[in-house]
Amino acid sequence: MKKILIVGASGQIGTELVLELRRRFGEENVIASDVKDEPSDLLRNGIYEKLDILDNEAYLSLLEKYKVTEVYLLAALLSATAEKHPDFAWKLNMEGLFNVLNSAKEGKIQKVFWPSSIAVFGPNTPRENTPQYCVMDPSTVYGLSKLAGERWCEYYFKKHGVDVRSIRYPGLISYGSLPGGGTTDYAVDIFYHAKAGKDYTCFLKKDTELPMMFMSDAIKATIDLMEVPKEKVIIRSSYNIAGMSFTPEKIYAQIIKSVPNFKISYSPDFRQEIADSWPKSIDDSEARNHWGWSPEHDLKSLTNNMLEGVDPSKLF
Ligand code: NAD
Ligand code: AKB
Numbered sequence: 001m002k003k004i005l006i007v008g009a010s011g012q013i014g015t016e017l018v019l020e021l022r023r024r025f026g027e028e029n030v031i032a033s034d035v036k037d038e039p040s041d042l043l044r045n046g047i048y049e050k051l052d053i054l055d056n057e058a059y060l061s062l063l064e065k066y067k068v069t070e071v072y073l074l075a076a077l078l079s080a081t082a083e084k085h086p087d088f089a090w091k092l093n094m095e096g097l098f099n100v101l102n103s104a105k106e107g108k109i110q111k112v113f114w115p116s117s118i119a120v121f122g123p124n125t126p127r128e129n130t131p132q133y134c135v136m137d138p139s140t141v142y143g144l145s146k147l148a149g150e151r152w153c154e155y156y157f158k159k160h161g162v163d164v165r166s167i168r169y170p171g172l173i174s175y176g177s178l179p180g181g182g183t184t185d186y187a188v189d190i191f192y193h194a195k196a197g198k199d200y201t202c203f204l205k206k207d208t209e210l211p212m213m214f215m216s217d218a219i220k221a222t223i224d225l226m227e228v229p230k231e232k233v234i235i236r237s238s239y240n241i242a243g244m245s246f247t248p249e250k251i252y253a254q255i256i257k258s259v260p261n262f263k264i265s266y267s268p269d270f271r272q273e274i275a276d277s278w279p280k281s282i283d284d285s286e287a288r289n290h291w292g293w294s295p296e297h298d299l300k301s302l303t304n305n306m307l308e309g310v311d312p313s314k315l316f
Contacts, residue, residue, distance in 0.1 A: 001029070002025055002029055003029055003066050003069050004021055004069070004072065005062060005071045006031070006071075007051060007059075007071060007073045007075050009033055009039075009048075009074065010032070010036050011034070011074055012177050012178065013169075013172060013218065014034070014177075015042050016215050017072060017223075018030060018032045018043055018046070019042065019045075021072075022046050024223070027047075028047070030047075031047045031048075031049060031062070032048045032049075033048070034048075034050070034051065034075075035050070035051065035052045035053075035075065037050055042176060042177070047066075053075045053099060054091070054095055056099045059099055060103060063103060063108050069110050069111065070109060070113070071103070071109055071111075071112050072112075072113040072114075072226075073096060073113065073114045073115075074115065075096050076089075076096070076115075076145075077092055077093060077181065078183075079119055079142040079274050080182055080270075081181030081182075082140065082141045082181075083270065090141060090144070097114060097152065101162055104162040104164065111164075111165070112153075112163065113164075113166070113222060113226050114165075114166050115167055115169055116150050116238035117143070117146045118168055118169070118170050118171075118210075118282065119142050119278065120138055120143055120147040121134075121136055121143070121278060122135070122136060122138045123137065123139060124137050127279050127280045129281050130282050131283045132239070132285070146168075146238075150166065150237040153166055153237060154237040167221055167222060167225060167239050168238045168240050168282075169213070169218055171184025171211065171212045173187050173213065173215060173302055175188075175191070175306055176215070178314060183271045186202050186204055186248060187248075190252070191307060191310045192310050192314070192315040193262075194255050194262045195310050196316055197261075198316070199263040199264070200263070201266070201267050202248045202267070204266070204275050205248070205268050206264075207247050208248060208275050208276070209245050209246065209247045210246075210275055210279075211242055211244075211245050211279060212246060213297070214243060214297035214301070216297065217295040217297050221241050221287070221295075224291060224293065225287075225293075228291045232290055232291045233290070235286060239284070239286060239287040240284045240287060241284045241287050244299050246299055254299050254300065255303055255307070258304075259307070
């Protein structure tokens with residue numbers, strides 16, 4: 001019997017992942033956990049446990065309590081927040097991963113999902129159609145932790161047979177839960193402003209192109225990768241996946257087709273340098289060939305879904 005534990009379930013990805021996993025595998029088989037005292041309203045339809053993933057004893061006793069078979073580890077500091085708290089970002093992003101990988105190595109769980117990011121790439125990476133294998137010289141604490149994490153995942157697979165699976169997510173766009181401190185967050189914030197009838201000041205330059213994806217595609221990719229037979233998961237560091245690429249200027253042009261009075265201005269901050277070190281677009285041939293990945297959403301459908309789904313009262 002499958003019993004899934006999501007660590008960091010109250011965040012942008014966790015909220016939607018928990019709901020979809022509960023829909024597919026049953027509410028009683030998906031345990032949401034987060035360092036926050038209480039679950040968000042969306043997660044009240046099933047089991048919730050407060051868990052700090054840095055407390056290994058507490059984590060192991062949750063595995064025991066629910067006879068957990070799979071862990072999705074989402075707790076991390078994202079790129080912009082990590083630059084403000086580099087020591088803690090390294091601690092959380094690495095120790096959390098080790099606690100989970102070690103529990104798998106010891107046979108306490110059978111499968112692990114851990115997300116990487118386009119932040120593993122750096123200024124000397126080819127920026128257009130960035131391949132799966134190329135120069136990787138991340139220049140952020142977040143990117144360093146993701147690249148190190150990828151190498152450890154592959155190591156635990158090769159040396160200890162740990163069935164760990166991973167995706168390098170691009171910037172994820174969603175309305176279920178607010179984003180948690182990344183460089184790509186502008187592409188979510190912009191919709192809250194447009195729908196609230198407020199002007200938006202973007203913290204990236206208008207021509208900064210980045211890889212992005214609508215959340216439902218990311219959730220599909222994640223569960224698809226976790227559900228394919230082991231032999232199809234040939235890459236055990238982390239898979240490139242792509243949805244679309246756009247600039248602030250392009251997403252603005254799409255939004256004003258529906259909200260003609262919406263205004264944008266640009267005031268780049270420290271996040272510009274981070275964005276400038278990341279790819280513009282991603283080559284995801286390996287994910288397509290190995291386990292059949294393909295996205296459903298483009299910029300137009302993402303924009304329509306976001307304008308319909310965002311609730312500005314969550315932000316203002
Ligand atoms: P988020 O910041 O929205 O959510 C992270 C959650 O982890 C929060 O609810 C937070 O309370 C929780 N958390 C923090 N410290 C914890 C701890 N010590 N123990 C347990 N929970 C803790 O992040 P997200 O956007 O949902 O990202 C999840 C994962 O996906 C991260 O590893 C992130 O690096 C990766 N990722 C996200 C994106 C994106 O665009 N959202 C892109 C690439 C990779
Ligand atoms: C961030 O901007 O930090 C994240 C990511 C791409 O990893 N959205």
